[in-house]
Amino acid sequence: MDRRSFLTKVTSASALAAAAVAVSYPGKSTHAQVKFRWRLAHSFGPTAPVYAEALKNMADNFRVMTKGRLDIKIFAGGELVPAFGVFDAVKQGALEMFFSASYYWAGKVPATQFTCSVPFGMTPQQVSAWFYGGDGLKLWQEFYAKHGLMVFQAGNTGVQMGGWFRKEIKSIDDFKGLKMRIPGLGGKVVAAVGGVVVLLPGPEIFPALERGVIDATEWVGPLYDWHLGLHQAATYYYSPGYHEPSTANELTFNLKKWKSLPKELQEMLVHGAYFLNVTGLAEFDAKNLEYLEKIKAYKGGKIQFRTFPNDVLKELYKAAEKINEEVADSDPDARKVYDAYKKFRDGVRTWHNINEVAYQNALKTVGAI
Amino acid sequence: MDRRSFLTKVTSASALAAAAVAVSYPGKSTHAQVKFRWRLAHSFGPTAPVYAEALKNMADNFRVMTKGRLDIKIFAGGELVPAFGVFDAVKQGALEMFFSASYYWAGKVPATQFTCSVPFGMTPQQVSAWFYGGDGLKLWQEFYAKHGLMVFQAGNTGVQMGGWFRKEIKSIDDFKGLKMRIPGLGGKVVAAVGGVVVLLPGPEIFPALERGVIDATEWVGPLYDWHLGLHQAATYYYSPGYHEPSTANELTFNLKKWKSLPKELQEMLVHGAYFLNVTGLAEFDAKNLEYLEKIKAYKGGKIQFRTFPNDVLKELYKAAEKINEEVADSDPDARKVYDAYKKFRDGVRTWHNINEVAYQNALKTVGAI
Missing domain, CATH: 3.40.190.10 (Periplasmic binding protein-like II)
Structure with missing residues (x-):
């Protein structure tokens, strides 16, 4: 039974939680330290440009930094839970963390519309300044705490097209x-x-x-x-x-599970968000300029x-x-x-x-x- | 004899290297792992806005992430070596790492003028895309390797004033x-x-x-x-x-010492550079907007x-x-x-x-x- 066919049978959050306890943490590593096998679900496709590779790299980085003590498995939208089910799954503790864009939760948490992208609002650099030099991230964490969540900004698409x-x-x-x-x-x-x-x-x-x-x-x-x-x-x-x-991405954790982590692993996860912030926007810019040329050249300039x-x-x-x-x-x-x-x-x-x-x-x- | 009066006597790179061996690494941590006590010298004042605090925070983060295994002591310009002596001190292996702005080395390495800030050149976001989404950082690391150095971009002042x-x-x-x-x-x-x-x-x-x-x-x-x-x-x-x-900062290491580090600590240092990239520019923007208002209000609008x-x-x-x-x-x-x-x-x-x-x-x- 491959993972996918197993997982499609796991639909409710409680069933997921039960499955999680059975298959994962905490176990013992060879270093006699508790090992954390966490699962990250995101809202994008399994080969989504920029995101899929960035998240894989982030998980690889954690394995290197912790010598395997923090082992995060990545699940694309629909693999473990539906793409837009990740907020509830993590809120309920069925999964440890998700990566997404917070405006998807507008129906549940109206404030998320201002932490993601605001029509005629700030640019990526300005939003980063608000989160990491101003009070933006603090406010976001405050209202996510009411949902049992901990959050960090984790990348940006850049100014999108109209x-x-x-x-x-x-x-x-x-x-x-x-x-x-x-x-x-x-x-x-x-x-x-x-x-x-x-x-x-x-x-x-x-x-x-x-x-x-x-x-x-x-x-x-x-x-x-x-x-x-x-x-x-x-x-x-x-x-x-x-x-x-300025469409900001989020790296979000179940707050109880976040608090259960040793401080050194929490700090590494925070740095994972920095990694996504730097490389996410950089990759979007670098690839957008390439694909802009493809679109310009399409059918001899049809567009x-x-x-x-x-x-x-x-x-x-x-x-x-x-x-x-x-x-x-x-x-x-x-x-x-x-x-x-x-x-x-x-x-x-x-x-x-x-x-x-x-x-x-x-x-x-x-x-x- | 306080550190400063001791240090002012240590002027040559070789004397520094000798002093370093005596006082620092490798020792044993309580976890029976080799402990790395490294020294970072920078080119700015001991209370330089943004920089002093960001570097202190970075070092604190490393202590948390490694439970004290990687312990980096920060020295402002002139404390260990002159502000503009950090490149040579690290190149010669007298110090493990420095934080600076690469155009200071224009006289020794002309290419650094293009990795720091170029008149009428790219903006901070564009430069970050070149380094982390394009070939910029790879090229920088290539020519720094010829000087026995390893480098990462580590922040940006934003577009400066004229x-x-x-x-x-x-x-x-x-x-x-x-x-x-x-x-x-x-x-x-x-x-x-x-x-x-x-x-x-x-x-x-x-x-x-x-x-x-x-x-x-x-x-x-x-x-x-x-x-x-x-x-x-x-x-x-x-x-x-x-x-x-777009004045980019650099976090630069002696290449031999870099290679001597275990992979998990190398990866954390790379993440320290991401931390400086995200929070450095954010802090500059957030504080510049505050001080712009002070300058506007100065003497009832004299400026x-x-x-x-x-x-x-x-x-x-x-x-x-x-x-x-x-x-x-x-x-x-x-x-x-x-x-x-x-x-x-x-x-x-x-x-x-x-x-x-x-x-x-x-x-x-x-x-x-």
């Missing part, structure tokens, strides 16, 4: 009745300007777009979009991803790159600001986190306007970009 | 005869447009600027500049720091913020492009690294133009920044 459209967007009226696959806060923004939001899991997006069941879809950026084949199903590729300017017209951006922004506030008003933790987010955002924007943005403007002025 | 000027810069002619403290490639650029470059160590900058011995100086950004008191000595604060758009005029930027860019090529031509490693740098830079700029830059443009369009 999506693939079968027809050009010339004015905000082109969103009226537009059937677009776009989840989360971005979906609420598109709905607010008249779009018809469709929710589809990854594998169903390409056929729906190709057959015209949907008129548009967002996904991630050149790397991920190429693998989904979206360039074969639509002609117009829009930027920027106003709806996801039309566009930026959203200014009037469209203004309407989307107005809708986004209203929706962000509504989400914050829906829950005390969401309000607390969003108020802190906005305070840091305004400060870091003032600073980046005179360094990062002024520098990009200078590059444009001199003709370097 | 400097403090006693008089407004209205045209490129204002650089003619301008006495400016600006080292490195930036200094060569300023000299090329007619400036008189003055080299001064940190503590001498404020009095020289205040008394008018120099007309202008660059330093780092709001946090560091405030601590040096530069706002009390000049009125015009320029951005952007075209000369240092005048300016961006360099477009014509000035164009002249500085022309000079920089020429100088970068000359440096590359001066040494085969420098040429190899700069060619790789340029290739990655052009690719990542094309990509960031449609995500990062397009997003900042969108924020401006909608009035968010």
